[in-house]
Amino acid sequence: MSSRPGSGRPSVVTSLTLAFGIALGACRPAERASAADLARLPWDSVVARARGTSVTWRMWRGDPSVNAYVDRWVAPRVKARYGIGLTAVEGRGPEIVNQLVVEHEAGARGSTDLVWINGETFGNLRREALLDGPWAGGLPNAQYVDSASPIVQRDFEQEPAGYESPWGRVQFALIYDSARTPEPPRTVAALGDWILAHPGRFTHDGQFTGVTFLEVLLYALGGGVQRYQGGFDSVRYAEGSAKVFQWLERHRPAFWRGGKTFPPGVAELHRLFANREVDFSMSYNQNEVVTKVRQGILPPTARPLLLRDGTLANSHFVGIPFNAPNAAGAMVVANFLLSPEAQLEKQKAEVWADGTVLAPDRLPVEWAERFARLARDPRALPPDSLAKYARPEVSPLYHERLAADWRRLVRQGAE
Amino acid sequence: MTRASRRGLLAALAVALPVLVGTGYSILASLGLTGPGSAGFGLARLGAVLRERVVWSGLAWSLWVAAASTTAATAGAVLVAALFRGSAKSDRTARLLAVLPLPIPHLAAAVAGLLLLGQSGLLARLLAALGVLSTPSQMPPLVYDRAGLGLILTLAWKEFSFLALVAFSVVATRGERLEEVARTLGAGSAAVFRRVTWPLLWRGLMPAVVAVFVFVASTYEATAVLAPSDPLALPLLTLERYTDADLGRRGDAFVLVLLGMAVSLIAVAAHEWARSRWDRFEP
Amino acid sequence: MGPEPLGPVRAVSARISRRLLLAALTLSALSPLVLLLLTSVGREWFFPALWPASITIESWRDAFGGGGRIAGALGTSLALAVATGLASAAVGWPIGRTMADLRGWPRHVGAAAAFLPVAAPPVALATGLHLSALTMGVAGTFGGVLLSHLVPAVGYAALYFLGVFTLFDRRIEDEARTLGARSRTVLWRVTVPMLRRQVGEAFLLGFLVSWAQVATTLVIGGGRVRTLPLEVFSYLQAGQDRYAATGALLLVIPALLMLGAVRFAVDRAEATPL
Numbered sequence: 001m002s003s004r005p006g007s008g009r010p011s012v013v014t015s016l017t018l019a020f021g022i023a024l025g026a027c028r029p030a031e032r033a034s035a036a037d038l039a040r041l042p043w044d045s046v047v048a049r050a051r052g053t054s055v056t057w058r059m060w061r062g063d064p065s066v067n068a069y070v071d072r073w074v075a076p077r078v079k080a081r082y083g084i085g086l087t088a089v090e091g092r093g094p095e096i097v098n099q100l101v102v103e104h105e106a107g108a109r110g111s112t113d114l115v116w117i118n119g120e121t122f123g124n125l126r127r128e129a130l131l132d133g134p135w136a137g138g139l140p141n142a143q144y145v146d147s148a149s150p151i152v153q154r155d156f157e158q159e160p161a162g163y164e165s166p167w168g169r170v171q172f173a174l175i176y177d178s179a180r181t182p183e184p185p186r187t188v189a190a191l192g193d194w195i196l197a198h199p200g201r202f203t204h205d206g207q208f209t210g211v212t213f214l215e216v217l218l219y220a221l222g223g224g225v226q227r228y229q230g231g232f233d234s235v236r237y238a239e240g241s242a243k244v245f246q247w248l249e250r251h252r253p254a255f256w257r258g259g260k261t262f263p264p265g266v267a268e269l270h271r272l273f274a275n276r277e278v279d280f281s282m283s284y285n286q287n288e289v290v291t292k293v294r295q296g297i298l299p300p301t302a303r304p305l306l307l308r309d310g311t312l313a314n315s316h317f318v319g320i321p322f323n324a325p326n327a328a329g330a331m332v333v334a335n336f337l338l339s340p341e342a343q344l345e346k347q348k349a350e351v352w353a354d355g356t357v358l359a360p361d362r363l364p365v366e367w368a369e370r371f372a373r374l375a376r377d378p379r380a381l382p383p384d385s386l387a388k389y390a391r392p393e394v395s396p397l398y399h400e401r402l403a404a405d406w407r408r409l410v411r412q413g414a415e
Numbered sequence: 416m417t418r419a420s421r422r423g424l425l426a427a428l429a430v431a432l433p434v435l436v437g438t439g440y441s442i443l444a445s446l447g448l449t450g451p452g453s454a455g456f457g458l459a460r461l462g463a464v465l466r467e468r469v470v471w472s473g474l475a476w477s478l479w480v481a482a483a484s485t486t487a488a489t490a491g492a493v494l495v496a497a498l499f500r501g502s503a504k505s506d507r508t509a510r511l512l513a514v515l516p517l518p519i520p521h522l523a524a525a526v527a528g529l530l531l532l533g534q535s536g537l538l539a540r541l542l543a544a545l546g547v548l549s550t551p552s553q554m555p556p557l558v559y560d561r562a563g564l565g566l567i568l569t570l571a572w573k574e575f576s577f578l579a580l581v582a583f584s585v586v587a588t589r590g591e592r593l594e595e596v597a598r599t600l601g602a603g604s605a606a607v608f609r610r611v612t613w614p615l616l617w618r619g620l621m622p623a624v625v626a627v628f629v630f631v632a633s634t635y636e637a638t639a640v641l642a643p644s645d646p647l648a649l650p651l652l653t654l655e656r657y658t659d660a661d662l663g664r665r666g667d668a669f670v671l672v673l674l675g676m677a678v679s680l681i682a683v684a685a686h687e688w689a690r691s692r693w694d695r696f697e698p
Numbered sequence: 699m700g701p702e703p704l705g706p707v708r709a710v711s712a713r714i715s716r717r718l719l720l721a722a723l724t725l726s727a728l729s730p731l732v733l734l735l736l737t738s739v740g741r742e743w744f745f746p747a748l749w750p751a752s753i754t755i756e757s758w759r760d761a762f763g764g765g766g767r768i769a770g771a772l773g774t775s776l777a778l779a780v781a782t783g784l785a786s787a788a789v790g791w792p793i794g795r796t797m798a799d800l801r802g803w804p805r806h807v808g809a810a811a812a813f814l815p816v817a818a819p820p821v822a823l824a825t826g827l828h829l830s831a832l833t834m835g836v837a838g839t840f841g842g843v844l845l846s847h848l849v850p851a852v853g854y855a856a857l858y859f860l861g862v863f864t865l866f867d868r869r870i871e872d873e874a875r876t877l878g879a880r881s882r883t884v885l886w887r888v889t890v891p892m893l894r895r896q897v898g899e900a901f902l903l904g905f906l907v908s909w910a911q912v913a914t915t916l917v918i919g920g921g922r923v924r925t926l927p928l929e930v931f932s933y934l935q936a937g938q939d940r941y942a943a944t945g946a947l948l949l950v951i952p953a954l955l956m957l958g959a960v961r962f963a964v965d966r967a968e969a970t971p972l
Contacts, residue, residue: 061767062936064760090767090932094658095921099838102920106835200552206644261559261643267937268559275535275745277551296741296752297937404661411644412469423800426793427811430856433849434814437826450829495723498716505720512723518953519730520910522927523946526934527730530737530943535745537733543746551745572726626816633819636912636931650821654913657825672822679817687810 035320035327039138039162049328051083056326057318057333058091058099059116065291069352073345078336084329093121100130100321110323113330118316119156120396122164125319132320132327134162139331141338146359151313156393157229164317165334168346168354171313171386172212173286173304175270180301181279187308188220195251201279203256206411209266209284211403212312215393217244218402220309225391232397241402245409252410262411274298286381287353294350304381306389313390315357340367347374355386438676444669464670472646474674480563480570480648481632487571489624492578493616496586497608510583516576525637528569532557559643566641570634574627578620585619586612625686629679649675731950737943757944767929768945774840775926776952779908782847786904787897789848790855797856798863812860815853823849824917831918838920846918847908854907855900862896898960905956909949 038046055078061067067088075086089112091099096115103110117125125131136142145166146152152166160166174191176184185194195202204210219225222240252259256278263269266283273281274297281298283289286306292298318337320330336342340363343356360368444450445464447457464470492513499509516524531537539554548554557565597611635650642648647655649671657668737743738757740750761768797808815823827846828837836842870892874884890897912927919928926949933942 062932062938064756064938064941067767089922090924091921099920099922102832102837106832108835257556257559260561261645263559264639264644265935267935270937271533271939272535275533275551277533277535277745292937295938295940296743296754297939299742299744400661412647419796419799420801420804423796423798423808424804426796426856427808430793430853431811431814433827433830434818434823436830437818437823440829441822441826495719498712498719505716509716509720509723512720512727515727516730518906518950518957520927520946520949520953522910522912522930523734523949524730526737526930526939526942526946527733530733530939531730537748540746540748544748572730626813629817629819633821635821636927639931640934650819650913653821653825657821657917668825672819672825675819675822679819683810683813683817686813687806691806 032323032325033327035132035135035324035331038328038331039135043138043140046328047082047332050326050332053083053326053329054085054087055113055329055333056111057086057088057114057116057330058096058112059088059114060092061088061090063291064295065352066354069346073351074333074337074342077342078333082332082336084332086333091115093117093119097121097124097128097130100125100323101128103323104128104130108323110321110325112321113324113326114333115319115321116167116316117164117319118314119393120399122155122160122317122319123158123396125321126158126163130322131163132322132324133164135320135327135331136160136162136165136334138162139165139335139338141335141340144340144358144362145338146357146362148359150392151390152315152357154392155315155317156396157231160317164319165338166315166357167318167337168343169313169315169357170285170287170355171306171390172209172216172284172311173282173289173306173381175273175281175283175289175298175302176305177273177279177299178301178303179299180276184280184305186305188217191307192247192251195254198279199254200256200258202254203259203262203269203272203278204282205264205266205269206262206406207265209269209282210262211399211406212284213282214244214402214406215399216307216309216311217247218398219312219391220307221247225310225394228394228398229392232395232401237398237401241405244402245405248410259410270298273302285354286386287349287355290349290353306381306385308389310389310391312393313386314393340364340370344370344374347371438673441669441672441676444666445673447666450666450669460666461670464667469647469652470649470671470674473649473652474678476563476642476646477632477638477649478678480567480638481628483563483567484571484574484631485624485628487567488574488578488627489620491571491575492582492620493613495579496582496616497612500586510579513579514576514583516573517580519573521570521573521634522636522640524569524573525566525640528565528572528637529558529640532565532568534558558641561643561646563642566638569641570631570637573637574631578623578627581620581623582616585616621690622686625682629682632678633675731947734943734947734950737939738947740940754940757940760941761944761948767924768926768941768948771924771926771929771945772948772952774924775909775949778840778844778847778925779905781844782851782908783901783903783905785844785848786851786855786907787900789852790859790900790904791897793852793856794859794861795863797860798866809860812853812857815850816857818850820850820911820913821917824914827914828917837918838922840923843915843919843923843925846914847911849914850911851904851907854903858900858903859896862893866893898963902956902960906953909953 033049038049057070059070070086070088075088078084078086091112096112096117099112102108122131142165151169154160155164174184185191191202204213218240219228221243222228222236227236228240256272263272266281269278269281270292272278281302283304286304289298289302289304293300293302318330318334320327320334324330338358340358343358344367346352346354347356356371358371360371363371440449445461447454447460495509495513499506499513529536533539534551534554534556536554536558539548539551542548542554557568593611593615594607597607602610633650635654638648638650642651653668653671653675656664656671659665736750739753739755741752741754743750757768761772794812797805797812800808824846827849831837831842831846834842836845871884871888874888875881879887910927911925912931915923915925915928916931919925921928926945930942930945930949933939933945
């Protein structure tokens with residue numbers, strides 16, 4: 001074979017690699033035990049299979065608090081109790097979807113055992129049959145899960161149906177500085193008036209959190225979340241979004257920078273807020289304030305704010321990919337994550353302040369008491385307010401359409 | 416064609432092949448023949464994307480930023496190369512300082528630029544300490560601004576160090592003799608600069624200047640940190656479409672890729688043409 | 699020989715502007731690094747404070763601590779950059795040399811072709827190569843990312859060696875051959891030692907090209923190959939400025955060290971008489 005560059009060599013390499021990959025892929029099913037099968041076995045045998053193995057968990061690694069919880073609290077404990085070596089690897093929703101799609105097409109062997117997902121990601125993976133299951137209902141700790149809650153029961157209106165196991169819950173909240181804004185507006189209408197009275201002191205970002213804010217506006221201005229439940233309805237979307245964009249047009253000239261440019265993401269918005277360029281930020285997790293104040297990224301006087309019109313709440317989950325090499329290990333880890341002990345630790349203000357998916361009334365008494373006694377950071381919100389104003393997420397298509405229309409009508413329509 | 420020519424062209428092909436493959440794929444995708452959201456041959460997608468206002472304003476914005484930073488960086492490089500030519504300690508220090516930012520990656524420079532030039536950045540805080548302003552809104556916006564000033568300054572700073580390096584080596588190797596000759600013929604300083612130093616510098620710098628222009632127009636990371644959301648710079652728009660949840664829009668990205676490549680190709684071709692004309696006068 | 703003496707007024711103003719310029723250069727070269735350093739250790743540093751409210755070395759400790767994202771990414775970046783530097787210097791040399799022999803119109807084509815990978819926008823390059831990477835099964839792997847870094851790096855190296863061999867005087871090689879040495883001997887015992895500095899610079903060029911890549915690593919690596927610039931980017935998007943600044947400084951330091959190391963090695967080599 002000639003060694004000149006640009007000759008036939010690349011195609012030989014290509015076909016060899018592809019052939020090898022396919023051959024490997026073809027070998028896989030015989031060896032691999034699926035989570036669905038394992039879920040039918042007694043739990044002890046699952047734990048026994050998982051002992052001495054390693055689990056690779058693809059998750060978002062952008063928050064040092066979350067990383068510290070996973071790397072320094074969860075991992076040593078699953079190692080000590082179950083002999084599992086847990087390694088967390090960076091990966092966000094779209095990246096995970098891409099990876100699994102590619103692996104599926106190439107018939108390649110899997111590299112990830114557990115994934116941290118929700119919403120759109122879950123929907124995409126389920127639609128392409130890239131998740132293993134059902135398995136989540138068979139976990140011993142699943143009995144404690146607050147399955148009565150619509151927030152935990154459904155993932156953006158989709159049924160987990162045992163293909164993902166709940167891990168935590170969060171609720172959308174605005175963030176304000178109690179030193180600068182002692183009397184913050186508490187409804188969308190009041191917020192609108194506040195914006196007009198304080199020009200240049202409010203904005204939202206152009207990515208996920210900002211679009212969630214638009215969804216909050218949609219529910220508030222469009223007649224409540226009930227109108228948008230039950231799947232995507234383009235007529236209702238058209239009516240509701242028209243009101244959202246009218247609201248934006250009316251208030252936009254009083255936004256930061258005259259509404260002509262928007263911060264790219266929520267991190268930039270936090271920076272603007274902390275540095276007094278704007279007086280509000282927002283977060284998908286109402287307790288992000290707690291962790292970010294602790295990290296010195298937000299001022300100590302920052303507080304979360306729920307809008308009385310209702311804010312979005314949802315849960316996040318863990319799933320097992322269709323080609324996970326170690327489904328047993330993944331199931332054991334997922335079960336541990338659901339344990340009252342792990343959920344309690346996760347909710348601590350100094351750890352992560354992520355809400356629990358367990359129902360206190362289903363827990364053994366001593367655990368229920370511990371959750372109740374959990375020293376609450378004064379910056380966190382009382383659970384009854386959270387419950388009162390929580391609204392479930394609706395079909396992910398609303399979010400997608402709002403994002404696309406916002407880009408088209410607001411971000412570009414500066415003239 | 417001689418054997419040497421054949422081998423040389425093959426070597427050139429080897430280097431250019433990945434780019435050609437990528438461009439070829441982008442062409443096919445733009446015509447709807449392959450890629451996400453493809454629906455068979457058709458010029459519809461091409462036309463739709465090229466008709467969008469946001470695409471042209473993004474392209475124009477990227478070209479503006481490229482032109483402004485390249486000009487600023489070139490002016491700085493020429494100035495420093497002309498003024499700090501000698502072997503005195505101050506000259507060598509200046510040359511070292513000019514080149515120091517070279518190994519700093521553009522992303523790191525962009526982070527520093529953001530923290531320095533924002534309305535609540537270090538510069539604004541210095542001005543606040545001096546009593547010039549009291550709230551961030553009084554600081555003229557340099558980041559996320561339509562004029563892209565913060566991005567231009569940051570990229571000019573980085574590219575200045577690169578162009579300065581090239582300028583120093585040009586001056587060191589070629590400048591002295593010709594200047595001496597001109598001076599012994601009785602030319603004054605200004606004339607020496609205008610007719611000897613500057614043309615030499617420009618010839619030596621030209622490939623680097625073109626490279627810098629093309630680089631700045633297409634760089635992603637610094638732009639992502641400092642640019643506004645409208646007009647949306649071409650590299651940002653391209654990546655946004657490529658990773659869009661709506662698969663139909665992903666195909667748009669390939670048209671934008673071709674647009675970006677076209678800019679590069681035009682710049683490179685212009686450079687080759689100018690260079691070949693000047694080569695005729697090579698002593 | 700320095701610049702010709704100017705008239706007295708011009709001399710004074712030249713001296714003042716030189717001093718000002720020197721001060722400006724110092725400020726411009728050093729202040730971004732100082733700023734990054736402060737940000738990497740600062741807690742609660744909000745407008746209008748000139749100094750952080752308190753200092754913490756947490757992000758530096760994490761960077762070098764066990765299981766640190768930054769430490770791992772640093773290792774990946776170093777491995778990629780060294781491999782790219784070596785490969786691009788080795789591949790760029792013969793390509794550049796062969797192209798230097800071109801004359802006439804093939805030379806223009808050759809020069810333009812060599813410029814292509816350098817001029818291609820990184821986002822364009824990455825999206826264009828993504829399918830090839832997927833087909834070859836290297837998307838999301840270290841090897842795939844390495845290949846994608848080599849595309850611009852080999853381009854830079856080829857362009858660089860094109861310039862070197864255009865000016866290179868071949869007569870020494872010809873003489874060595876007339877003395878009976880074989881081509882390989884000529885290459886390794888005559889040409890390479892003569893061009894040690896250039897080889898070092900080509901390695902450095904390849905190293906720096908790979909070191910700073912973001913778009914190609916992101917697209918081809920699919921987010922799974924974590925290089926240091928990618929982690930800096932992620933931390934920025936997560937609002938973790940402290941960690942981002944630490945990562946950014948860790949991006950700068952090895953690059954500076956590599957620059958120093960190459961120059962040192964080259965200087966020592968040149969001091970040795972041939």
